Each structure stands twice: as structure tokens, then as C-alpha cells.
Amino acid sequence: MNIETVVFYLLSGMILTFGVMTVTTRHIFRAAIYLLFALIGIAGIYLMMEMNFMAALQVVIYVGGIVVLIIFSIFLTHQVGEKVSLPKPRQVIQSALVAFAGLALVLAVLIPMGFEKSGAECDSSVKNIGMQLLDYKNFGYVLPFEVISVFLLAALIGSIVIAIKSNNSEENN
Amino acid sequence: MEQVPLVHILILSSILFFLGVYGFFARRNMLMMLMSTELILNSVNINFIAFNKYLFPHQLEGMFFSMFIITVAAGEVSLAIAIIINLYRRFKTVDVEDTTTMKY
Numbered sequence: 549m550n551i552e553t554v555v556f557y558l559l560s561g562m563i564l565t566f567g568v569m570t571v572t573t574r575h576i577f578r579a580a581i582y583l584l585f586a587l588i589g590i591a592g593i594y595l596m597m598e599m600n601f602m603a604a605l606q607v608v609i610y611v612g613g614i615v616v617l618i619i620f621s622i623f624l625t626h627q628v629g630e631k632v633s634l635p636k637p638r639q640v641i642q643s644a645l646v647a648f649a650g651l652a653l654v655l656a657v658l659i660p661m662g663f664e665k666s667g668a669e670c671d672s673s674v675k676n677i678g679m680q681l682l683d684y685k686n687f688g689y690v691l692p693f694e695v696i697s698v699f700l701l702a703a704l705i706g707s708i709v710i711a712i713k714s715n716n717s718e719e720n721n
Numbered sequence: 722m723e724q725v726p727l728v729h730i731l732i733l734s735s736i737l738f739f740l741g742v743y744g745f746f747a748r749r750n751m752l753m754m755l756m757s758t759e760l761i762l763n764s765v766n767i768n769f770i771a772f773n774k775y776l777f778p779h780q781l782e783g784m785f786f787s788m789f790i791i792t793v794a795a796g797e798v799s800l801a802i803a804i805i806i807n808l809y810r811r812f813k814t815v816d817v818e819d820t821t822t823m824k825y
Contacts, residue, residue, distance in 0.1 A: 571744030703796030
């Protein structure tokens with residue numbers, strides 16, 4: 549058991565602990581902070597798998613972008629320190645039952661499955677990522693890349709249009 | 722990382738996935754449901770990266786899929802938060818049980 553294995557299990561424990569706290573806490577602001585730590589743990593897992601670029605993306609987009617956006621919207625829609633209502637016990641039991649059944653099914657399929665580990669080296673340098681991502685031959689991903697850029701523009705315009713404050717709704721309130 | 726079996730990473734990601742599913746079903750606050758969705762998307766990303774690293778290392782296809790998932794998640798979150806803020810303006814709440822105007 550070397551140091552990397554220990555770090556992996558520590559990281560998994562951290563991710564799962566903060567994940568459980570995210571979905572069970574009563575303070576919504578704390579839930580966002582717990583989510584942030586879980587996402588940082590996932591970035592650590594990427595780093596251990598030598599996917600440095602993915603870890604950087606995870607930290608920049610998720611931790612720096614999405615969680616900050618969620619925290620801002622919590623401040624816009626909740627009083628500071630306000631506790632959100634916990635679900636009814638019947639609802640908790642039903643959801644836990646569904647989740648456990650799904651987890652048991654997935655693990656029952658997953659654990660007996662033997663995976664053939666490939667011994668080849670994985671070249672995940674930024675140069676190789678760029679070459680493969682923007683290739684238009686050899687199964688390159690340039691078309692999804694362009695589609696996703698149009699999608700981001702559409703999401704940007706769409707969220708501005710949805711969140712814009714019109715004068716008519718002002719009168720109705 | 723070579724000594725960690727692939728199955729352990731997959732078990733981690735499936736537990737994380739069903740934590741997200743539990744949160745999505747149990748919590749009635751829209752922002753909590755959004756955070757549970759983020760947990761689900763992240764567990765899928767771990768799966769893609771692990772498969773890419775362990776089973777198909779000669780190409781980076783799992784990585785590209787995770788990058789696209791992250792991008793779609795960013796767009797999804799911005800749209801969802803725009804909708805939530807608009808909803809809060811009209812109903813003064815973000816609880817899904819209280820917004821029943823379009824029910825039935």
C-alpha cells in the first residue's frame with residue numbers, strides 16, 4: 549500500500565462525506581460550501597490520474613464559476629442564516645429506498661465485471677489534447693467543439709432573456 | 722494510482738451518483754436540487770476519465786466527453802439560475818411544492 553493509494557482513499561472519503569453533508573444539511577449556504585469541497589476532492593482525483601488539464605478545468609469552471617453562481621443566487625433568494633425546511637420522513641424514506649435500490653443494482657452489475665486494464669501510456673499533455681480536439685480527420689472532435697460554442701452563446705442569451713426584468717411584471721406585483 | 726483498481730473508482734462514482742439522486746428526490750428546494758444535479762454530473766465525469774485512463778489510453782475520448790459535460794453543465798446552471806430568480810420574483814419562494822400555478 550503506497551502513498552498514492554492512501555491519498556486516493558482519503559480523497560474518496562472526503563468526497564463522499566461532503567456529498568452526504570450537501571444533500572442532508574439544513575443550511576443551504578453550508579450546502580454550497582460542502583459542494584465546493586466535494587468538487588475540489590474530485591479535482592484531486594483527476595490530478596492523481598494525471599489528467600492535469602481536467603483538474604484545472606474542474607477548479608476553474610466548477611469551483612470558480614458554478615459554485616460562486618449558486619452562492620450568489622442563494623444570497624438573492626434566501627435570508628442569511630435561514631434554515632430550509634427538511635423533507636417529510638416519508639419522502640426521505642422513499643428517496644433513500646430508490647437510491648439504495650439503484651445503487652445495489654449498479655454495484656451488483658459492476659463488481660463481478662472484470663476490466664482488462666490496458667498497459668499503454670496515456671498522453672494527456674495539453675498539446676495532445678489540442679491536436680486531438682481540433683482535428684477534423686482521425687476521429688477528431690472539431691464539430692462538437694463548434695456546436696458547443698454555439699450552445700454556450702445560446703445559453704448566455706437565453707439566461708439574460710429569462711432573467712430580464714420587464715416593466716409589465718412590475719405592475720402585476 | 723496504478724495500484725488502485727478501476728472498480729474502486731467506479732464504486733466511488735456510483736455512490737456519488739446515487740447521493741445526487743437521493744438529494745434530487747428528497748429535497749424540495751430548487752437550489753438544493755440544482756446542487757444534487759451537479760453531484761450527478763461530476764460522478765459521470767469521474768467515470769469517463771477513469772475509463773479513458775485505464776481502458777483506452779491511446780485516445781482522449783473520455784476526456785473530451787467530460788469537457789463537453791462540464792460545458793453543458795455550465796450552460797445548464799446559468800439557465801436554471803435565471804429561471805429560479807425569475808420564479809422567486811413572481812412567487813417569493815424557491816420551493817417546488819409552493820409553485821403550483823401550472824399544475825393540472
